[in-house]
Amino acid sequence: MSTVVNPSEAPAKLGFGARFTASMVLSRWTADDGWSALEVVPHRALELSPAAMALHYGQAIFEGLKAFPHADGSLALFRPLANAVRFNLSAERLAMPALPVETFVDACARLVRADASEVPRGPGQSLYLRPFMIAVEPSLGVRPAREYLFAVIASPVDHFFADGFEAIDVWCPTDRIRAAPGGTGAAKCAGNYAASLATKSLALEQGCHEVLWLDAREHRFVEELGAMNFFGVTREPSGAPLLVTPPLSGTILAGNTRDALIEIAADLGVRTEQRPIDIAELTTGDGRFEEAFACGTAASVVPIGSVTTADGRHVISDGRPGGLTTRLRDELAAIQYGDRPDPRHWTSTV
Incomplete structure (x- = not known):
């Protein structure tokens, strides 16, 4: 009740x-x-x-x-x-x-x-x-x-996660999918969420907070994290931070928070690259992301501390919220709560 x-x-x-x-x-x-x-x-x-x-x-x-x-x-x-x-x-x-x-x-x-x-x-x-x-x-x-x-x-x-702005641990299975091309992945419909709940329960059994979903064809490319959009942070050749997120291709929900963060990042002089993200960029090699986070209306910005795959647990950097992740979260909240100018008129007084 x-x-x-x-x-x-x-x-x-x-x-x-x-x-x-x-x-x-x-x-x-x-x-x-x-x-x-x-x-x-x-x-x-x-x-x-x-x-x-x-x-x-x-x-x-x-x-x-x-x-x-x-x-x-x-x-x-x-x-x-x-x-x-x-x-x-x-x-x-x-x-x-x-x-x-x-x-x-x-x-x-x-x-x-x-x-x-x-x-x-x-x-x-x-x-x-x-x-x-x-x-x-x-x-x-x-x-x-x-x-x-x-x-x-x-x-x-309150904040969606009880721990507030603490990094979460995520589980990445290769035998389950959230959405397939031609399906309803880009719609915010109840069935999408119902179909994700069994896998979310398995993630909790793994000691993780959420599921990191991969694509349906190759089970290799990152799509969403739980019901949120995914971002990773790497470096430009110049050394400047580069924000990376999967492209919207019909299997990923077009998040309003995702769109806002891309624009806020541009205001901060940070470029966003929308491209397929191989799970290996989170788990192996020299090109691993320095930071990773998810975002959505309910949870705002959620730092990711580790990814668990069949190969084990992979900690991202030091497992704590990264600097750009924190800056983006703070800038977004400042606009939402009226503490910063809102030149794009995102907020609507009621």
Whole structure:
């Protein structure tokens, strides 16, 4: 059972995604009438038919974004337009109706305004928003549904990992994949995450925090880390740091945090190279990465301390967060929390 936060009783330690604010936003779509007007209602259980098509055929997509408290008392969403666009790309891939971008952003803003008193303001805390869409038509016909529910719920959160900004250990199997060419790897759909959970459990058994996924064809090239994008840090011939990340090729989710970090790195004079990354660059040879990290909305920037493969555990540099990793994390957070100028207008005050 979910727990709704009472602001006067909210604990200093919130965890991630276990507590929810008092409100949610709803809209429904039917093939005949399109989208209904947005409603702000109390956070409550949804009533679904046991034949709701999402339960049988997996038409379920979602997004994740955050509202950050600023020192002047305001609240700001980070890059909601990018989330709205990606939401519709996921919808298209799963044969679901597009939601107007302005409706998506408005729904998120309405929820933040409704539950503004529940936004946590401690160090590293924020309000995590989860917009989602599911097929609710009661039918067992194998086809796209004709009725959908769109909703936004919110959870006051700490940093995603309990250890905060500590380097994590990751496990890299060669016999399991997250996504294959032509599949749904670039969509943020529930089925992708369900299919990853058994492997995540195996990673925990290995004493690791997350799974480092390799490509489906050769089981050689790095793709995502858990549900996050991957970056490595090496050197230019000049000795300057070089940021490296896998190219978006249909099997990797186009992360909003990934995109933001590439632009922030450019501001710092650091070039980003988007190219295939051989797992050997993390485990063997003179060209090993000096730093590695993952990034995503929920976790922000997560340093990687080691990679475990069939050959054993390979520590990256000294196993601690690297200098560029830390700088990028700090620069991103400063923009999100309103402590740095935002020339690209990534933050949207609500």
